[in-house]
Amino acid sequence: MKWNRKIGWTLLALPVWYLLYSNLQRFADGLVGLFPGLSAGAPLTEALRFFVFEFPKVLLLLVLIIFFVGIVRSFFTPERTRKALEGKNTFVGNVMAAMLGIVTPFCSCSAIPLFLGFVESGVPLGITFSFLIAAPMINEVAVVLLYGMFGWNTVLIYISTGLVIAIVAGWIIGRLRLEKWVEEWVYATHFEKGETEDEKISFSQRIEMGLTAVREIVSKVWLYVALGIAVGAGVHGYVPAEFMASLMGKDVWYAVPLSVLIGVPLYSNAAGIVPIVSVLIEKGAALGTALAFMMSVIALSLPEMIILKKVLKLPLILTFAAIVATGIMLVGFLFNFIM
Amino acid sequence: MKIQVLGTGCAKCKSLEKAVREVVAQNGIDAEVTKVEDIMEIMKFNVMSTPALVVDGKVVVKGRVPSNDELKQILTNKIFLI
Numbered sequence: 016m017k018w019n020r021k022i023g024w025t026l027l028a029l030p031v032w033y034l035l036y037s038n039l040q041r042f043a044d045g046l047v048g049l050f051p052g053l054s055a056g057a058p059l060t061e062a063l064r065f066f067v068f069e070f071p072k073v074l075l076l077l078v079l080i081i082f083f084v085g086i087v088r089s090f091f092t093p094e095r096t097r098k099a100l101e102g103k104n105t106f107v108g109n110v111m112a113a114m115l116g117i118v119t120p121f122c123s124c125s126a127i128p129l130f131l132g133f134v135e136s137g138v139p140l141g142i143t144f145s146f147l148i149a150a151p152m153i154n155e156v157a158v159v160l161l162y163g164m165f166g167w168n169t170v171l172i173y174i175s176t177g178l179v180i181a182i183v184a185g186w187i188i189g190r191l192r193l194e195k196w197v198e199e200w201v202y203a204t205h206f207e208k209g210e211t212e213d214e215k216i217s218f219s220q221r222i223e224m225g226l227t228a229v230r231e232i233v234s235k236v237w238l239y240v241a242l243g244i245a246v247g248a249g250v251h252g253y254v255p256a257e258f259m260a261s262l263m264g265k266d267v268w269y270a271v272p273l274s275v276l277i278g279v280p281l282y283s284n285a286a287g288i289v290p291i292v293s294v295l296i297e298k299g300a301a302l303g304t305a306l307a308f309m310m311s312v313i314a315l316s317l318p319e320m321i322i323l324k325k326v327l328k329l330p331l332i333l334t335f336a337a338i339v340a341t342g343i344m345l346v347g348f349l350f351n352f353i354m
Numbered sequence: 355m356k357i358q359v360l361g362t363g364c365a366k367c368k369s370l371e372k373a374v375r376e377v378v379a380q381n382g383i384d385a386e387v388t389k390v391e392d393i394m395e396i397m398k399f400n401v402m403s404t405p406a407l408v409v410d411g412k413v414v415v416k417g418r419v420p421s422n423d424e425l426k427q428i429l430t431n432k433i434f435l436i
Contacts (some may be wrong), residue, residue, distance in 0.1 A: 092403070092417065093402040093403045093417070094402060097402065120403065120417060122364065122366070124362060124363070124364030124365075124366075124367075124404065125362070125364070125402065125403050125404045125417075127362065127393055128362070128393065128396055128397060128401060128402050128403070128404060129402050129403070131393070131397055131402075132397070132400075132401075132402035133402075135397075204394070223421075224418065227418075227419075325393070
């Protein structure tokens with residue numbers, strides 16, 4: 016009974032969401048119009064208008080997309096993904112691993128059990144890496160924010176280049192045969208591999224999981240989104256448009272490697288980084304450079320490498336970071352070249 | 355009854371442990387609750403997504419934190435979801 020009520024409320028929420036979303040501009044204009052002191056066109060008015068429109072818009076998009084991603088993810092478990100990847104040969108396996116990396120629930124805190132679980136059951140090292148690269152790099156919060164700020168083209172660029180990097184980097188790691196740089200005990204120990212059955216999950220539980228994902232993620236990121244958009248709104252009105260062009264513009268070739276080098280050790284969630292990236296672009300940074308910066312911040316991070324140090328030797332971690340960083344740089348150069 | 359919470363120390367693992375202890379205390383369930391943080395011990399349960407809940411040696415929940423209501427159901431009726 017209780018579950019059914021939940022489904023009912025959720026279904027009812029969808030048209031309400033649509034009404035809110037389609038009337039945001041009117042709402043934002045109305046709100047700004049309430050203050051007679053704000054004359055249209057003045058920098059402060061435009062900054063405010065930008066914020067009261069963008070912030071609820073991004074928040075609404077986040078809620079909707081995270082809800083559906085949460086439901087989709089309830090169909091994918093690491094166990095099922097592992098089963099799908101067992102015994103796959105390279106390349107096909109890399110492609111599958113990278114795609115499953117997007118939809119399988121993953122948090123960097125369970126990177127180790129996941130790594131062990133994959134490698135122990137015979138998933139090749141390179142294929143495991145394709146998964147481990149794609150899972151954090153292609154992130155639903157980044158998808159929402161990129162869509163909200165730049166539109167579908169940028170989202171497609173982001174997802175497809177992220178996939179290509181994960182596939183190729185994993186494939187290279189597989190070809191280099193770097194198993195010798197995995198800690199010896201990983202291959203030496205064998206865990207009992209009992210068949211675990213899948214949890215039987217009802218549809219209402221899946222909806223519940225979607226709602227939980229929304230609660231968890233939105234409560235974690237809303238502040239970053241607000242801050243990022245506030246900074247964006249401020250810069251929008253006050254900083255000259257070509258401010259970043261001389262630093263991160265198309266013609267500054269070293270901006271791409273430099274952005275990646277700065278971005279790799281930095282650790283931030285997508286919610287904090289995307290609004291900053293959008294400001295960089297608005298003020299003249301090239302799209303490729305800004306995307307490379309964003310990807311290096313969310314895909315590679317010092318905390319993650321420290322976690323992986325438990326199972327991987329340093330040369331393998333460095334190789335992994337170098338290959339992924341190179342891939343991100345190439346993507347940056349490519350986009351600066353074609354756009 | 356022996357309840358084990360498997361988790362390497364992430365935020366969700368802590369909230370699962372807290373919730374389990376709450377439910378056990380509130381419902382007067384006779385159980386010993388322990389937290390398993392050692393990765394080798396966790397792997398012995400063949401679990402890849404933490405946190406996980408183990409009751410009498412059987413994995414009943416993995417990769418998520420159930421609501422207190424659901425936990426109560428699991429722990430009192432021993433309806434095993436897996």
